[in-house]
Amino acid sequence: xxxxxxxxxxxxxxxxxxxxxxxxxxxxxxxxxxxxxxxxxxxxxxxxxxxxxxxxxxxxxxxxxxxxxxxxxxxxxxxxxxxxxxxxxxxxxxxxxxxxxxxxxxxxxxxxxxxxxxxxxxxxxxxxxxxxxxxxxxxxxxxxxxxxxxxxxxxxxxxxxxxxxxxxxxxxxxxxxxxxxxxxxxxxxxxxxxxxxxxxxxxxxxxxxxxxxxxxxxxxxxxxxxxxxxxxxxxxxxxx
Numbered sequence: 001x002x003x004x005x006x007x008x009x010x011x012x013x014x015x016x017x018x019x020x021x022x023x024x025x026x027x028x029x030x031x032x033x034x035x036x037x038x039x040x041x042x043x044x045x046x047x048x049x050x051x052x053x054x055x056x057x058x059x060x061x062x063x064x065x066x067x068x069x070x071x072x073x074x075x076x077x078x079x080x081x082x083x084x085x086x087x088x089x090x091x092x093x094x095x096x097x098x099x100x101x102x103x104x105x106x107x108x109x110x111x112x113x114x115x116x117x118x119x120x121x122x123x124x125x126x127x128x129x130x131x132x133x134x135x136x137x138x139x140x141x142x143x144x145x146x147x148x149x150x151x152x153x154x155x156x157x158x159x160x161x162x163x164x165x166x167x168x169x170x171x172x173x174x175x176x177x178x179x180x181x182x183x184x185x186x187x188x189x190x191x192x193x194x195x196x197x198x199x200x201x202x203x204x205x206x207x208x209x210x211x212x213x214x215x216x217x218x219x220x221x222x223x224x225x226x227x228x229x230x231x232x233x234x235x236x237x238x239x240x
Contacts, residue, residue, distance in 0.1 A: 090237030100234035141198030153210030
């Protein structure tokens with residue numbers, strides 16, 4: 001999925017597509033049974049048992065938690081990011097325009113997965129993720145590799161002044177004006193925030209895919225405006 005991770009053969013990184021089906025879990029409903037089956041089938045593509053997957057129950061915040069073997073098969077509540085040094089434990093979360101951001105420190109053998117929409121980016125979730133890797137696992141910023149996955153691009157992420165104000169320091173490099181409207185480049189904002197945290201530019205890879213544009217490949221909350229969000233599932237893990 002990312003060239004930056006290719007030489008790390010023990011690493012599993014993936015993002016489902018529309019053809020894999022709806023992946024978002026909401027509650028105990030018939031629709032969730034379908035999502036559970038879709039997730040199980042997708043994880044099986046990577047030879048991953050569902051019992052080895054830890055999920056994040058998203059709240060568009062900045063909480064990044066470290067998980068271990070005791071969390072297998074669990075949904076971590078009020079969480080938008082996960083981190084682990086445990087092998088054969090896989091981190092997952094859902095996205096539908098927000099950015100799935102994958103972290104790997106090959107020096108310490110640790111990974112993290114973050115759900116980064118504009119709310120979480122404005123609340124410094126990337127700083128929380130990097131600090132978690134440093135504090136809990138001894139990572140150094142210059143060793144961390146990051147893949148910023150498909151998400152809504154500046155071609156379609158239209159904002160109003162309230163959102164724009166939250167990213168004042170990045171406007172010069174991320175603001176686009178077109179047809180009297182204002183758009184922001186969330187992927188560039190994420191990259192700039194990571195650079196501020198000491199990560200090397202050569203260690204950050206940005207997907208060029210826009211979920212809004214790619215109607216045949218990805219769900220998009222802004223494009224589809226569904227009554228209930230349909231989403232892809234992102235996953236990362238390290239095999240033994």
